Amino acid sequence: MSAATEDGALAGIGLPGSTSADVVPEAAPGALRVPGARVAGDDEVAAERRGHAAVDRRPWTDRTPFERDGSCPDEVARAAARRRSAWTTPLVRRALLGDGLVAGVVVAATVVSLRAVGTDVEAHAVALAGLLAAAVWVGALGALRGYEWRRLGDGVEEFSSVLRAAVAVVAxxxxVAFSLQLLLPRxxxxxxxxLVALLTCWHRYRLRHHLRTSRARGDVPALxxxxxxDASSVTEMLGDLRRSQGHAMSVVGVCTPDPASWEGGADGSGPAAVGAVATVPQAVVDHDVDVVVVVGSHLSGGALRRLSWALESTGADLVVAPGLVEVTGPALQLRPAAGLSLLHVERPSARSGRMLGxxxxxxxxxxALLLAASPVLLGAALAVRVTTRGPAxxxxxxxxxxxxTFTMYKLRTxxxxxxxxxxxxxxLSDRDGLMFKMRSDPRVTPVGKVLRRLSLDELPQLWNVVRGDMSLVGPRPPLPREYDGYHDSVHLRLRVRPGITGLWQVSGRADLSWEESMRLDLRYVDxxxxxxxxxxxxxxxxxxxxRSGAY
Structure with missing residues (x-):
């Protein structure tokens, strides 16, 4: 290849701040130097390297962005094999077998029940129906990305795939029935x-529990x-990962513009700096990294795109934190426009179809719950009325x-x-912020303590749900005095109907701080x-x- 051709190839990589196509960053020792190419100035090199490396390694702008360890023929292939054998392949296999078994058994049992009511069904048709159901169900889940290892164990996204697969199968x-003029049993x-969808969700829940337990024991390595x-964004991300329980990430290191000044976060207990931003691919290879998470605004645009190219040969996934706090899942959608990939943030009020559902x-x-709970509700109301003075x-x-505003009903405790x-x-409140709560509230009656521990005092709110004042799930409705003390962002928690239960109630209930409770409510709204x-x-x-966090 001629010098001019090589110059053009490197110019295609593009360098921030460069003014000429033949400008390339200063190569690290051992890197290929292009004959005849002009070495970039100090400012341009610093801009592209995004800080100085802690060790003398190749930057990702180099033609070969990382060096291989001579002790192993291919560290990248070794890391990929480790990821597959450690948990991704076994996890997908368990999901496939469990889902197929659930569908096969349920449909076979349904066909058997048709025989019991006198329908003429051959014995071999039972087995055939079970096998066909297993294949169709597994195929529907696969088509809807239900077996992507990144989604397995992810909770909401995983269960959404199951629900969408159920709707797709019914449709x-x-x-098929309309096209072939078949009369399918109702x-x-x-x-x-x-029932298949419900049991599949239960199977996936058990699988997720098994995965988290195995990670906690160290049997299954995390990613x-x-x-x-930049240091502040990295510190914030490490804090978020620390607070989040059961996630699949284990941080093995950080790369910042100035690794020498990294002290492991605010408390000094964070992971070590393993290189500068310029040497991310080398750090990936050196430390068998599975996922690279980019945070903050230090890398963006063309530089981020070039980093993705450099990581292509390492086998590691590139994940970019969008900087939208707590906004995830269906609320974020990539929308192409004018050749650009734009991140669309959906407003909660714009989800009219899902709101109807x-x-x-x-x-x-x-x-249904109000009808089923009526005997318990009446018994509890009678106990309140008999043991204390005043209404039930x-x-x-x-x-x-x-x-x-609306009137909310509870059993008097x-x-x-x-x-x-x-x-x-x-x-004497046990809670910080605007919410008043006491673990040993002297106003609570003896019967009220029992009702609160069992959460039976909340049952009358089912009537508010039937009336439309509340939802089964949503932020808790505040008192007017609490609402008057909200600052602007907290007001957003009431963009949806308040609920009997919500995200913070299942994440710690009354044991959470005010700030954490509001953060979880806002996450739910988004x-x-x-x-x-x-x-x-x-x-x-x-x-x-x-009975966790109930008092």
């Missing part, structure tokens, strides 16, 4: 498919993660969606006139979905049975 059965469509960015879920499930139910004004005692007890609501309802049942 497909309808199309229990196959209305019973078998929902080896490298965090890249949420309303239907609230009314139907809320009515307690009505209180609360603030609902967009600041509107305190003495009559408890509201007038708040001012005398506010200094990211809510039907799948998230179902997951929170499931976790609520576990929290109530475990």
């Amino acid at each position: 497909g059965l309808g199309v 229990r196959l469509v209305l019973v078998a498919v929902p 080896r993660t490298l965090v890249v960015g 949420k309303t239907v879920l609230d009314r139907v499930l809320g009515s 139910f307690y009505a209180q004004e609360r603030v609902g969606v967009d600041g509107s 305190m003495v009559v006139g408890a509201d007038s005692m708040v001012d005398d007890l506010v200094a 990211n809510w979905s039907i799948a998230m609501d179902l997951q929170i309802l499931w976790k609520t049942g576990r929290a109530v049975l475990g």
